[in-house]
Amino acid sequence: MEERSSQSAPVEVEHAVIGPGHSYASVTDKISAIVLTQPTSKGWIFGFMISFTLLMMMMGAITYLLLEGTGIWGINIPVGWGFAIINFVWWIGIGHAGTLISAILLLLRQRWRTSINRFAEAMTIFAVSCAGIFPLIHLGRPWLPYWLLPYPDTMGLWPQFRSPLVWDVFAVSTYATVSLLFWFVGMIPDLATLRDRARHKIIKRLYGIFAMGWRGSAVHWYRYEMASLLLAGLATPLVVSVHTVVSFDFAVGIIPGWHTTIFPPYFVAGAIYSGFAMVMTLAIPIRTFYNLQDFITMRHLENMAKVMLATGLIVAYGYMLEAFMAFYSGNSYDRFMILNRYTGPYALMGAALILCNVIIPQSLWLRRVRTSVPALFAVSIIVNIGMWLERFVIVVTSLHRDFLPSSWGMYYPTRWDIMTYVGTIGLFLTMFYLFIRFLPMISIFEMRGLVPAKPGGKPGSWS
C-alpha cells in the first residue's frame, strides 16, 4: 500500500492532504466506521493484551516499590536521579508534539495538521500521564503527593516557591489539564457525529452524554472556533514554558553539565523532536492497519520528517554548544564533565546518543528517505531511542562524577527500574489502543473542511 502512494502516484496526489474522491459523507462514514461498525480485529486484541500485560508488570513493580521504598532502584549517592527522572523527561517531551501540532500549527494555518492532530493530542495526554507517575513514585513517601500543593495545612508549612521542582508541579499539572480540555473540546462535534451514527441504544446514549447535546448550530460553531483559537493561543506559550521549566529542574542546579543557559531552548527543541518521532511511530502502523492512506498521506509523513530534521539540528547545535562552552568557559569542572561524558565509563551511551540523534537523522535530507515509509518508521524509532539516551546521558553522566573524586560513583538500573519503565510503555499503549477503538482517531469535522467544495476542486474552501 505504501508503494502505491510513494512510487506510482502522480505528484499532485502525493502532495494532497486528503486522497481524491472524498465527500462529506465518505469522510464521516470511513472514520466513524472504525469505532462503530468494524469488528474488533485480532491484531487489536493481540496488541492490547501485550500492552495490558506490560501495564500489569508496572503495577507489580510499583507495588513492590511502595512496600520496600526507592532502595529497590539503582539510584544512590551521587546519582540520586536515575530512571525516574530520565523517563519523566522523556515522556513529557514526547507529549509536546501533540500540542505543537494542535496549537502552533493551527495558529500557523498549516492545514496538513488536520488528520494527525487528534491522535497526536491523545498521545500528549497519555504521555503526560506516564510522565506524571515518575516524580510521584520517586517521592520518599509517595502516598503524600498532595504535600506538593500549596494549601493551608495543619503543619503550617508551604511549598518552597523559589524551587524549580515546585514550578514543575504547576507546569506539568497545568499542561495536563489544558491538554485534556483541548482534546475534549476538539472531540465534541465528532462525539455528536458518533451519537447520530450509532445504532445501538446504549452506545448512542453514551456518546450522547459526552457530546452534551451538540447540534452544530452556526452560532455554536462561531464560539467554538473562537474558543479553539484562544486555546491554541494559550497552549502555544504553555508548551514552551513546560519544557523550559523541566529544563530549569536541571539548569538551576549548580552541577556541571546541568548549569547552562542553553538548556531551555534545547530542551524545548528536543521535546518537539522526540514528540514528532513518536507521532510518526504511531501514525505509520495506524494508517497501514486501518487503511487510512487517504487521510494520513505521504505529505503528512514528509512534513513531519522535515520538522524532525529541523528540530534535530537545533538539538545537535545544543550538544555542540554545550561542548564548546565547557572549553570556552575555562571552567575545569565543565571541561572534565564533557570529557567524562564522551570518553568516561558511559562513553558508549554518549556515542549512541550522537549516532541516534545527530548522525542517522541526517538521512532525512534525502527525499528518498522522506518518502519511504519503512525508512521513516526506522528513523522515528531511532530518534525515540536517541532522545531517551540524551536524558540518560544528561542525568547520569553529570551526577556520577562531580566536584570531588571521593564522591564519585556509578549508576546501574535494577530490574525494577526497567520493569517500571517498560511498564509505562504498556500503560501508554493500553490507553492508545482503547482510544483508537472507542473514539474517532481523526477529527471528522475538520476532515470535512478539507473536502473539495466541487469534485476536482481545491480542498478545503469551507472553514
Place this chain on the structure above:
Amino acid sequence: MKKHPLYGLIAEFESPEALLEAAHGARAGGYRRLDAFTPMPIEGLAEAVGFEKTRLPLAVLIGGICGCIGGFLLQYYPSVMDYPLNIGGKPFNSWPAFVPVTFEMTILAAALTTVFGMLAMNGLPTPYHPVFNVPEFELASRNRFFLCIKARDPQFDLEKTKQFLKDLKAREVYEVES
C-alpha cells in the same frame, strides 16, 4: 406570548453554498429568528443568521488576569506574610522566582475560562433540544446543512414560511415539534 405547538420549520440543503445563500435570503425576506446547523464550521454563516459577536475573548482576558493575580498572591502570601523564610539573604518577595508559577496559573485560569465559557455561552450541555425530533436531523452531523426558522419569529406563518423555504431551493422542509 402564546406558545406555538411548533418549534419552527427546518429546511435541508445539500451544500454549504446553498445554505449560506438561503440564510442570506431568509434575512432579506425579513425573518429574524434563524438558526443554521452544519456538520462543520462555515465561514460567514453565523453573521448570515444574525449573530454579531461573542464576548468570549473578553471573558478569557478577565479569567487570565484573575489567574495571574491569584497565582502571584498564592506565592506572595506564604513567602512574605505567613511563613517568611530567609534563604541566602534574598528578599522575601523574590518576585522573579515567582514568575513561572504566576505564568502557569494565568494560562490555567484563561484556558478553563475559555472552555467553560464557550460551553456556558452555547448553553451546553443541552439534554433536550427540539431539532432532534426531526429524524433527518441526524444528517446534520454528516453531510446535510439545515436552516431553521423558529416559530417565535414575528413573521412566522406555517404555510407561508414553508413555501418561502421551498422557494429558497431547500431539498426538503420539515416541521420541528417543540
